[in-house]
Amino acid sequence: MNLGFKDSDIDWEALREAATRAMKRAYVPYSDFPVGAAALTEDGRIVSGCNVENASYGLTLCAECSLVSQLQMTGGGRLVAFSCVDGAGNILMPCGRCRQLLYEFRTPGMQLMTGSGIKTIEEVLPDAFGPEHLGPPRPDANLE
Numbered sequence: 654m655n656l657g658f659k660d661s662d663i664d665w666e667a668l669r670e671a672a673t674r675a676m677k678r679a680y681v682p683y684s685d686f687p688v689g690a691a692a693l694t695e696d697g698r699i700v701s702g703c704n705v706e707n708a709s710y711g712l713t714l715c716a717e718c719s720l721v722s723q724l725q726m727t728g729g730g731r732l733v734a735f736s737c738v739d740g741a742g743n744i745l746m747p748c749g750r751c752r753q754l755l756y757e758f759r760t761p762g763m764q765l766m767t768g769s770g771i772k773t774i775e776e777v778l779p780d781a782f783g784p785e786h787l788g789p790p791r792p793d794a795n796l797e
């Protein structure tokens with residue numbers, strides 16, 4: 654369902670505040686580097702997530718992973734805007750793996766707040782591999 658979001662419908666301050674609230678839930682005993690992420694869905698919800706680390710360091714979940722999980726668990730849908738902050742509330746770029754995670758659930762032209770202004774997901778993940786490169790979806794794949 655694309656409700657035709659206009660740029661002016663995106664409240665970047667609210668997104669940043671939601672990311673900052675999520676950042677405060679981070680579990681980061683190893684890096685002491687909390688991250689919070691928030692995104693606006695095309696039906697007007699804000700979903701968010703924080704990083705969750707693990708004693709087996711490489712198993713750490715980025716904040717975006719938690720966000721995608723919340724997206725799916727609260728009704729699914731696609732993202733129109735995304736913002737991510739560090740422990741000081743400064744804007745952070747998602748790592749490469751997280752750009753791929755977000756790409757799966759983008760609306761085309763999904764916007765990200767970066768340290769140098771707003772960019773699209775396609776700009777920060779050029780030549781992306783996405784669902785369109787796979788065969789037709791399986792009938793039981795639960796794709797929207």
Ligand SMILES: O=c1ccn([C@H]2C[C@H](O)[C@@H](CO)O2)c(=O)[nH]1
Pocket residue numbers: 681684686687688703704705706713714715716717746747748749751
């Ligand atoms: O896109 C990113 C990049 C890093 N981190 C987290 C993982 C780790 O807990 C900490 C330091 O890398 O930051 C995220 O949550 N998202």
Ligand SMILES: [Zn+2]
Pocket residue numbers: 715716717747748749750751752
């Ligand atoms: Zn990441």
